[in-house]
Amino acid sequence: MLSIAAATTEDIPFIIRGIVASDTVPHGDGSTVYERVYGFTRAELEGFLEFALKANLPGNQLTLSEFVVLKEEGAPIGCCVGWIEGVTATPSGKAIAMLVSRFLGHRRVIDRTPQVRGLISCHPGRTAGALQLESFFVHPSARRQGHTYRLINHCLDNKSDGVGWSEIVLLSDNRPARKAYERAGFTLVPGINPNCADFQNYTGSDGFCRLRRSIPNHLSINQARTI
Amino acid sequence: MTPEQILDSLQPIFRRLFEQPNLQVTRDSSALNVLGWDSLMHITLIGEVEEQFNVRFGLGELEELTCVGDMVDLIARKPRS
Numbered sequence: 001m002l003s004i005a006a007a008t009t010e011d012i013p014f015i016i017r018g019i020v021a022s023d024t025v026p027h028g029d030g031s032t033v034y035e036r037v038y039g040f041t042r043a044e045l046e047g048f049l050e051f052a053l054k055a056n057l058p059g060n061q062l063t064l065s066e067f068v069v070l071k072e073e074g075a076p077i078g079c080c081v082g083w084i085e086g087v088t089a090t091p092s093g094k095a096i097a098m099l100v101s102r103f104l105g106h107r108r109v110i111d112r113t114p115q116v117r118g119l120i121s122c123h124p125g126r127t128a129g130a131l132q133l134e135s136f137f138v139h140p141s142a143r144r145q146g147h148t149y150r151l152i153n154h155c156l157d158n159k160s161d162g163v164g165w166s167e168i169v170l171l172s173d174n175r176p177a178r179k180a181y182e183r184a185g186f187t188l189v190p191g192i193n194p195n196c197a198d199f200q201n202y203t204g205s206d207g208f209c210r211l212r213r214s215i216p217n218h219l220s221i222n223q224a225r226t227i
Numbered sequence: 228m229t230p231e232q233i234l235d236s237l238q239p240i241f242r243r244l245f246e247q248p249n250l251q252v253t254r255d256s257s258a259l260n261v262l263g264w265d266s267l268m269h270i271t272l273i274g275e276v277e278e279q280f281n282v283r284f285g286l287g288e289l290e291e292l293t294c295v296g297d298m299v300d301l302i303a304r305k306p307r308s
Contacts (some may be wrong), residue, residue, distance in 0.1 A: 023234055090290055094258075097266035098273070098289050106274030109267075116267045 004154045005068035007079065009054070014068055017050045018137030025205045026173045036203040037115045038100055038110070052099045059083050061093035061134045062099065063164040068154055070138075070147055077142040081135045082155035085126045086164060090227070092126060118198030124169060124189070124210040131159060131166040131215065136177065152184050160215045172209040186211035233299045237278075238276070240275050244268065254296030 004123035007015060021031040034045050052204035059066075061081050083094060097116075101109050115185065126132055133155055138147045148187050156166060167189075182188075188212040196207030228236070235252065242250045245263050260266040264272075276298065277283055282305040284292070290300055 057286060057290055091266075094266040094269055095290070097270050098286065101270040101274065102286055106270050110271055110274070113267065120265055121269060
């Protein structure tokens with residue numbers, strides 16, 4: 001039997017696996033954007049993600065209470081995170097920078113200034129007040145069964161909190177993921193042309209794209225969906 | 228230190244980090260009205276302020292810090308470590 005529920009601390013190891021998988025640079029050596037930008041070792045990254053998830057600062061992509069976990073017979077098989085990007089609260093990018101700084105020490109972050117600047121200048125930004133979705137992960141043994149759509153629909157139904165738009169920011173060269181989101185009704189936001197030369201140089205990735213879809217508020221997404 | 232003294236002590240830190248010799252921050256100064264105050268500059272600023280004032284901010288405190296006035300009040304409340 002399948003169930004989707006808010007994450008708890010016992011889900012942290014699975015969520016860390018999901019974040020690492022979804023943050024991995026496509027067509028690379030298996031390293032993640034976090035590692036390439038901030039200079040984390042893999043062990044440091046896993047320690048950082050546990051630190052950030054347990055800190056549970058509100059409204060960002062590493063907020064444990066914003067994650068949902070899909071389980072089959074009680075065992076986790078998928079996860080994602082969904083949060084409303086801050087209007088008056090701390091923007092998620094700033095929250096992540098503060099978490100990294102607390103974990104690594106600000107001197108080490110400053111030593112990575114060129115890489116962090118490359119990330120900032122390449123990121124397309126997030127719309128304040130929109131539902132942000134990220135870190136989709138389905139265990140390899142459970143793929144091709146529509147679980148990503150289950151996670152998307154669960155978030156649109158349960159986490160939208162009346163907002164009109166949902167967004168997904170992802171690496172633009174992650175084409176399989178982008179196709180899956182487009183099948184779920186997300187479309188590319190045009191006209192965003194960030195400077196990604198430095199980001200490409202440091203990470204090997206083409207950069208980011210931003211997808212979005214409207215969230216009908218007059219009927220449930222489960223009723224409205226066409227996928 | 229009084230809040231006014233703390234604000235005065237912050238001025239040279241802001242001018243050096245933002246490379247604006249004539250920058251004059253007030254309690255209302257924030258990322259919304261100071262050019263170049265992005266997420267990287269924010270953590271650089273926090274680190275410099277912590278070293279200069281010999282204090283350490285908690286994550287929850289950093290989360291609530293949105294303008295220079297918040298920073299001044301937070302420093303004023305902190306025992307020196």
